[in-house]
Amino acid sequence: MYLGKVIGTVVSTSKDESLAGTKLLIVARMTERVVPEGTTEIAVDTVGAGNGEIVIVSQGSGSRHTMGKEHSVIDASIVGIVDTVETAS
Numbered sequence: 001m002y003l004g005k006v007i008g009t010v011v012s013t014s015k016d017e018s019l020a021g022t023k024l025l026i027v028a029r030m031t032e033r034v035v036p037e038g039t040t041e042i043a044v045d046t047v048g049a050g051n052g053e054i055v056i057v058s059q060g061s062g063s064r065h066t067m068g069k070e071h072s073v074i075d076a077s078i079v080g081i082v083d084t085v086e087t088a089s
Helices: 061-065
Strands: 002-010 023-030 036-045 054-059 076-081
Touching (some): 023 054, 023 076
Antiparallel strands (some): 023 036
């Protein structure tokens, strides 16, 4: 899992049927200090995240289980909206 910031949405009318009914968001990866790392990814939103929010992203096979779609093409899912981040100095 990693922290990310929602920076946009993706609308796709033609897509794999396992993605039907999903909300796709563009997520910029963040460090533990909530600083952008420079890479982005498209993730399925499972928690109702919005633009500008810091989120927790799950990747790989675990991300498919959050939607109950074990045989889908999902590779990243937003599984949480972050309220605060605290790190040791």
